[in-house]
Amino acid sequence: MALVPDDPLAHRALESLLHAEAKIRRRLAGDLEREGLSASGFFVLVVLVSAGGELELRALRHRLQTSKANATELIDTLVVRGLVSRSKMAIDRRTVLVALTPSGRATVDRCFPEHSERVQRAFAVLNEEEKRSLAVICRKLAA
16 A cells, blocks of 8 residues: 555645654753753743743643643642642632742743743744744644
């Protein structure tokens, strides 16, 4: 059986996208790995900082665009490391609140500047219009 795709250009685009994503992740991982953080774990901390330090788990999952199981695993890991806390809301015990701890905030403060520089270097090969176009294309693909 011959493997002939109906849309070879789409397959080449997918291959290029996956290759670029893997390379960029490796470039950005260095500063986070020294802290024992995954990119996803760090993203949780950054989202919490940008949200004022705490969010309902449901809202956090929405911002992360992740499944309930994946969010729970990420939060469990961060709780064990003392970077976030998890509690039930007093007004609705079914609602879980995730809050940044002082240690979590210190981790973001320590890691974010170097991480931001790595992001800037990783995307320096693109001009401003290409960065905008890439963002639009990625949003279309994610929709």
